[in-house]
Amino acid sequence: MTTNNALSCMMHIIEEIKPSHVLVASSQIEEILKDAKAQCVIQALPASKMLDLQLNSDDVKNVDLVVLGENLNQLEHAKMIEVIGVLRNHLNAKMLILCNEASTLSFSDMLSLGFKREEQDESGLMLYSYDIASYNKKREWNNSRFWANPENFNKYRW
Template identity: 25%
Template sequence: MSNTSIVTTADALSAALNALSPATFSLYSDDATLVAIAKQSSAGHCHSASPHPLGIELPATDLAVVDADIALPAEELTELLARLRDLLARQVLVIAPTQAQTTFNHAGLIGLGFQRWTSPGAEQPERRWYRFDIRDYKSTPDWLNARHWANPELWDKYRW
């Protein structure tokens, strides 16, 4: 039996912020404990379900942390995650919901491009965490390089 203890979500958030050390970050959560941790940092912005986060101008940020238990319908939470992932954040962390949901289960988050993630110092979190970072989302295939683009070896053989 392992001696590792379950790490609270608040402790896991603190560990994630320490590990990633973003210059700016945004937290989307209704959890008062998580909001208190975010407010301790001068780099953090906090957003809850009220006012509606999709109805306001959201800031661009280095890291966005989204608590999937936020009081938003599944479709709007999916839209928020997509907007953060595609436009507003360099990295996005999602704290998986405490309740079983069909939208934000493991397969649903993988389908949105997220990868299972464990923060250094929080190896046994009470909730699952998922991460999206465009820098390591997809490895560059070996064929995708300048050598293969215009087929320069065929320039003198064929006329297009």
């Protein structure tokens, strides 16, 4: 059996993050984390809760990382996008999404949600990640020096 590059990349990212509480929407990934003896609390997110978006604040307290997998594929495309957006916006956690070629999520869907592709292996398994800290890169022009351009007042007519 060959190891999947996307799975090993996912485990490497999890080791780097060292989360204390992980919310997992995948029975396969949950088993992988348990087999790897991850030093964190692993909480399952069943597809039924994702359908109704029933996330009690007690259920998702102190979540450091959200890992979505095959449970996401049980939803319609629009619902997938909604669930990913709600989890990303409400938990403000780092997110990893592992999907295969059968998933209806496209590369442009993931980019529009702020994710970046970390790995894609030969089997078609893709790993996407989201981190609010690295989501918006600092740009040279995005500062107060360039906002108003006071040196151009009364020089040009717009």
